[in-house]
Amino acid sequence: MLRIQVVKLARTTPSLRRNLTVTAIRAAEGDTGATRSGGVKSSDSFNKREAAEESRYIRQKELDAYVFPPIPHSTFRQPQRDGISGALLKKLKEKLQQQRGHLDELEKHISELEQENSRS
Numbered sequence: 001m002l003r004i005q006v007v008k009l010a011r012t013t014p015s016l017r018r019n020l021t022v023t024a025i026r027a028a029e030g031d032t033g034a035t036r037s038g039g040v041k042s043s044d045s046f047n048k049r050e051a052a053e054e055s056r057y058i059r060q061k062e063l064d065a066y067v068f069p070p071i072p073h074s075t076f077r078q079p080q081r082d083g084i085s086g087a088l089l090k091k092l093k094e095k096l097q098q099q100r101g102h103l104d105e106l107e108k109h110i111s112e113l114e115q116e117n118s119r120s
Helices: 002-012 045-065 086-119
Strands: none
Touching: none
16 A cells, blocks of 8 residues: 555656756856957947947937038029020920920810710
């Protein structure tokens, strides 16, 4: 009867059957927040990207905080002429008038065709 009690006891309490050899979880260097072996200057690509992102963010915030003075109008340059002569400009205006007349004729023709189609 004692033997049965011991077997039942062993089955109900699994903590009694644990192994005594437990390996400690070891952290790699730098995993616990400690400095790297090379010091602050040793870095990988992630650290470089992170530092660049932080400096870009700080620069942007500083620029946002800075109020830029208004630019006086005297600093703006006047647009320079392309050297188009009066005669050439007159020819271009005449050609533009001809093209506008042609477009008006085409619109008139389109409206006539639409009216004919609506009657049919």
